Amino acid sequence: MPELRKDPIVGRWVIIAPDRAKRPANFVEQEADNGDLFDPFLEGNEDATPGEILAYRTPGTKPDSPGWRVRVVPNKFPALLVEGELSKRGEGIYDMMNGIGAHEVIIECPHLETNMSRLSLDNIREVIWVYRDRLVDLKRDPRLVHGLVFKNKGALAGATLEHTHSQLIVTPVVPVSLAEEMNGALEFYNYRGRCIYDDMIQQELASDKRIVLDTPGFVVLCPFASRCPFETWILPKQHSSHFENIQRQGVDELGMVLKSVLMKLEIALDDPPYNFVIHTAPFDTHNLPHYLWHIEIFPRLTRVAGFEWGSGFYINPVEPETAARFLREIEVDPQQSGSPSKPINESRQG
Numbered sequence: 001m002p003e004l005r006k007d008p009i010v011g012r013w014v015i016i017a018p019d020r021a022k023r024p025a026n027f028v029e030q031e032a033d034n035g036d037l038f039d040p041f042l043e044g045n046e047d048a049t050p051g052e053i054l055a056y057r058t059p060g061t062k063p064d065s066p067g068w069r070v071r072v073v074p075n076k077f078p079a080l081l082v083e084g085e086l087s088k089r090g091e092g093i094y095d096m097m098n099g100i101g102a103h104e105v106i107i108e109c110p111h112l113e114t115n116m117s118r119l120s121l122d123n124i125r126e127v128i129w130v131y132r133d134r135l136v137d138l139k140r141d142p143r144l145v146h147g148l149v150f151k152n153k154g155a156l157a158g159a160t161l162e163h164t165h166s167q168l169i170v171t172p173v174v175p176v177s178l179a180e181e182m183n184g185a186l187e188f189y190n191y192r193g194r195c196i197y198d199d200m201i202q203q204e205l206a207s208d209k210r211i212v213l214d215t216p217g218f219v220v221l222c223p224f225a226s227r228c229p230f231e232t233w234i235l236p237k238q239h240s241s242h243f244e245n246i247q248r249q250g251v252d253e254l255g256m257v258l259k260s261v262l263m264k265l266e267i268a269l270d271d272p273p274y275n276f277v278i279h280t281a282p283f284d285t286h287n288l289p290h291y292l293w294h295i296e297i298f299p300r301l302t303r304v305a306g307f308e309w310g311s312g313f314y315i316n317p318v319e320p321e322t323a324a325r326f327l328r329e330i331e332v333d334p335q336q337s338g339s340p341s342k343p344i345n346e347s348r349q350g
Helices: 018-024 121-138 176-192 195-208 247-266 304-309 321-329 342-350
Strands: 003-006 013-016 054-057 067-076 089-091 094-098 103-109 146-153 165-171 211-214 219-221 232-236 274-279 295-299
Touching: 054 121, 067 121, 103 121, 103 274, 121 146, 121 165, 121 247, 176 195, 195 211, 195 219, 195 232, 211 247, 219 247, 232 247, 247 295, 247 321
Parallel strands: none
Antiparallel strands: 003 013, 003 094, 054 067, 067 103, 089 094, 103 165, 146 165, 146 274, 211 219, 219 232, 232 295, 274 295
């Protein structure tokens, strides 16, 4: 059983999960008989994963069989387990509880593809719908407080399998980073009576220095205090604190925006490893006037070292204004399924 332990100084929760050490150390989980790399996420290999939780599939096809387009399974090496009780307890100044939560893998397509940006627009939209559907379902569990959807692309970004996929971890506590973000936003709201994210959107649109993409429903920008080169945020123009409340029109447009941004980053940075994270408010809150859900994308071009770990500062060698201008000038067509920088039929080597 994994365990959550709380740092008594800063309030940060840490998951102690020894079973995670059993994960494959690289993209290869096992060798197939013919010598090719075995892909457990490939259509036809459904028996290589835990049983599916949800799948968008062709009508008439059975669970855990071919015929799916997007598929969700429990993580084979979960950070948290869904079965059991929290059993909150203390040991002197230390607080802990059982590692209860959910850890799921969203397999984004049935064929071997390494880049989300090369999926069709409809495919990406269905992936976003799956994110929403899983958060709505897990929100019903009173033990769970917050859901974090994230993607690791590439070994340097923490991916252990190359087949394009994302993950969802739902925790019984609010992560410290989200709490700090929400507290800062609330302080601004209490002082000025406005949402800082809404103000940020308006100011960035007015200055146009760091805007990457502006659509009817979304703004894409490189934030003023970017922590890494080409850090990119996607923010909705319509105020909503909870991602799982997104509607169909929003999903359709977000699919186009997300694909466009990933294509731009792929071209600009020569197919970089990256992480993206969906920041959304805790389950147990109503719509918050001071907070806005958003997506943060971090290309992994620099490494965190001693100064960053010791100080909490980040050193970014690329001005966000320069990054935004470079990305803005790259033209992409989100309707195409392959990357203009690397044809889709070469994706096995991607």
